[in-house]
Amino acid sequence: MGEWSNGLCGCFNNITLCLITYVAPCYTAGKNAEAVGDSCIMVGVLYWIFPLIGIYFAAQARGKIREQKGIEVSVLYLSKDCL
Template identity: 70%
Template sequence: MGEWTNGLFSCFNNCTLCLITYIAPCYTAGKNAEAVGDSCIMVGALWYLFPAAGVYLCAVVRGKIREQKGIDGGFGGDCLVHLFCPLCALVQDAQEIRPGETTQGESMARE
């Protein structure tokens, strides 16, 4: 089976994504959910309003990402990662869904 392309603590591989997630983690949680076909608004809002529900829903999203990419793991591990290191997990999930994606600010800085 496959492995994650970025480690759990490789948050700074995409500094813009890391900063956005640090400031507005509900946004990243929602965009990750949207990328796997779940409701962006529901996951983002629940992550913000009810953290326990957010952990559960983000673990479900992480499971879908693992399934799509053929990555080893299980639901229990996904819950633990999102419970104890939620921001790193959100960034790792986003980097797996959208590898190498840059935001407008990053692309402008490189020109």
């Protein structure tokens, strides 16, 4: 089975990405969506204008990343998709 490259608090391993995500989480959500073939613009704009809807789409993108990497599906991982 696959593993995430960083843990839940592993964002501090890449301080640049950490700062970008802190300032503009819609950008990071859009780039994650783009990595799995979804629309970067749609997810980013939804996250920016309607945060709750954007979080849903960002979690869907993380779920697709989890499936692509072969990361085991469990209740713990499903809750982390939203984080």
